[in-house]
Amino acid sequence: MSALANATVAQDHHGHDDHGHHHKETFITKYIFSQDHKMIAKQYLITGLIMGALGILMSVLFRIQIAWPEQSFAIFELLLGEKYAPDGVMNADAYLALVTIHGTIMVFFVLTAGLSGTFSNFLIPLQIGARDMASGFLNMVSYWIFFISSVIMISSLFVESGPASAGWTIYPPLSALPEAIPGSGMGMTLWLISMAFFIAQSLLGSLNYIVTVINLRTKGMSMTRLPLTIWALFVTAIIGVVSFPVLLSAALMLIMDRSFGTSFFLSDIYIKGEVLAHQGGSPVLFEHLFWFLGHPEVYIVILPAMGLVSEIMASNSRKPIFGYRAMVASILAIAFLSTIVWGHHMFVSGMNPFLGSVFTFTTLLIAIPSAVKAFNWITTLWKGNLQMNTGMLFSIGFVSTFITGGLTGIILGDSTLDINVHDTYFVIAHFHLVMGISALYGLFAGVYHWFPKMFGRMMNKNLGYVHFWVTAIGAYGVFFPMHFIGLAGLPRRYYTNTAFPYFDDLADTNVLITVFAIITAVVQLVFIYNFISSIFYGKRATQNPWRSNTLEWTTPVEHVHGNWPGEIPSVYRWSYDYSKMNIDETDYVIPGQDFVPQNVPLQKNEEELNH
């Protein structure tokens, strides 16, 4: 393996143990209360995957209800119990609760913590050349707060009056008044407490990521040499710090309205035969506060996926990412714009129509950096030497669903067109493709690609191929037809569509969608199987199986505390010198090897580029 020998040529192996603390690790400090970022990343990943399995199971359950409304299923009786599925027929309470918790889990627990939490923790120190996070202790604390938050959210499923059921957007007054819906009692309280913990862990984590990227980069790792993964994770952390506190304040105000008689969001309400004392608040205020986080949140979900995909695509295309500077610029533009577009969720909320115009303008602006990214990914593939590893397939899939879902954003972002498709299945189709499925693909791509680094073993490619293709077909099968159902004027969050005979002719399509959903959900078992069995029985990984340039592949396969046994490598170039030719165009810069790792100094036979 001359390639590998070459890759590590520049790394000295003599400076033994400048990183001296080799204290004894017990089981508890190594696996449970670990302060090592690699272990914490794995904890985030596994917690996220478990939550994901639950979230997807819920979606299958409520999809069955939509396809075969009010029919009896043994599985409902088994999983929901007599109260929520009398005689095996799911009731409306259960439907709304499942939809709400499904949305909450998928957005926050899987795609925020499970995706960005995992890869920020794992990749930031490894790719910038740091021994660990700025504060290993805070990092450990943030995982455990996340864990508590997950436990509270799950336990809310078991309270007497049922879990939160007002939709994941928890608009008051519905979410504030147990009289309005049973889920707004104890279930909602737990939801709010869980989210408060969640926000706390997100803030702790984000601050840690930001400080680490700013302070702990190894010698030579200038900002313009950072891999795009790190750029994306870094900017994601900044968006999180800016927007999550606003959600926290909204949650606190909601808690006060619920329990302490304040009236931030409530006014003029008559319910269950009584007029409430609340006066002067406005639910529209809550919507503003919620979406001030809520919209950036979708970028918190998608930016890390974009970063992972950029890295995996370049490496597997054996080509530099096309337009590195434009990619960084578009990440920054998206981050900035994402904080001023929240109103596109509120075109028909009763907000001043002039504001609607402003938000249409900013929203369609954000389409531009997104388009640039899509074009750049496609150009990255052009004239490449594509290695079709599973991570690569999911990256290509990501670009595909991101485009399909993103394009309908042009319709929803246009205040005029939003009037008639707002809150219909058109929206469900849009955001699942652009955010849900795309980010999920990013997560899968990342897991397949960095699995060897995480667990020292490889995942099976054939199982990976089956997983990818069935998922790719299934996901479009679920969400493409949904656009048309939305265009027929079918609202979301409807327990059944049978109350409107006008929708009767949509029934077959709904069955088709559910069948695709079940297939897609079932094939995820292939992934779970591959994941677990590869941890224990996978083929042992070599140090740099994908022949990549970034620093994590210069660490030994067996994890060590502090990442590098010797000195931290210095960086001499950007991370995208794939297939770079020498000056005479006779061979690659390193003869016979089509990549030049970041820690290889500038060679005499190569041209210096601006990175």
Add this chain to the structure above:
Amino acid sequence: MTVFLIIIVIALLGITFWQMSKILKLSKSQSSEDPTIASDKDNKIQGYLMLAFLIVFNIFMLYNFWSYSKFYLPEAASAHGEDYDRLMFISIGLIMVVQVLTQFLLHYFSFKYKGEKGKKAFFYADNDKLEFIWTIIPVIVLAGLIIYGLFTWSEIMNVEEDEDTVVIELYAYQFGWKARYAGEDNTLGKANVRFIEGINTVGIDESDSYAMDDKITSELHLPVDKKVLFKLRSQDVLHSAYFPFFRAQMNVVPGMITQFGFTPTITSEEMRNSEYMVDKVTEINQIRKENSKELVANGEMALDPYEFEYYLLCNKICGISHYNMQMKIVVESEEDYKEWLAGQESFGETMAKQEENNKQ
């Protein structure tokens, strides 16, 4: 149950897949091939699969447009709805052009440039001109769409009230709607949920002189070709008044009055007799007949045949019966509308009757 069978079959299918690839794996590990990193053979197979996927995906999209386009709502029944639909079709057209083009490039490149040992990738890091072009093209296209959209938006949203405007209050509660018409004086009386008591179910201020002639109805009747302005009021939680046939929607917010206006242009009768609706209703009734057979076989009631009416839906989650919060809308000639309205009891009359009853 057939449904259950389908599910089981699918689950089995999944398991078969799983087993198959396990076998694949076992057979592979005998040969010298690496089961974890893509070989040239894999690149080739996956490249071809990308091409196949492109074809299947395009066929699937075509199929969707072919057989689901009919789900798109009928011709808009409001004046601004025509503009709305035009903008929608232009946008969908544009989007689909971009979609087909980019998906083609993405998957075709994935096929064309599949990896081979010894092949050299093209080191291509930047091209400012190219990037400028594909920044500027979306800018121009989007600018066009934005300008068109915003003109339409301000036209729709800026409803000026004049003499001729019919002002109707729509009142939303868990789980239903009521309409309140202004009566002779053409002015809605004051109202607040604090006045709700007994038969005064929408909280009209009885001391307001404009209130007594107001008429509260549980059907919404609209005169064709007259501007209607809805004032929306909620009793309890957020609701959303969604009029899909009129391309209109506005949230109903407790503590504030929101509004939306449009001019209905097609009467219920005309819509019912339109080609689109006749076909649609025939199909729906076919489906309902089929479903009824099964119901009757199980000893349940058959479904009523369906006749088209405009309806209003709630489109903001508002509680358990959110899915069934509807109101019938009738668009009719102005004479019919006036006649219907004259036949409705006014709030004053209702209250008087109540008093009468109490005395007895």
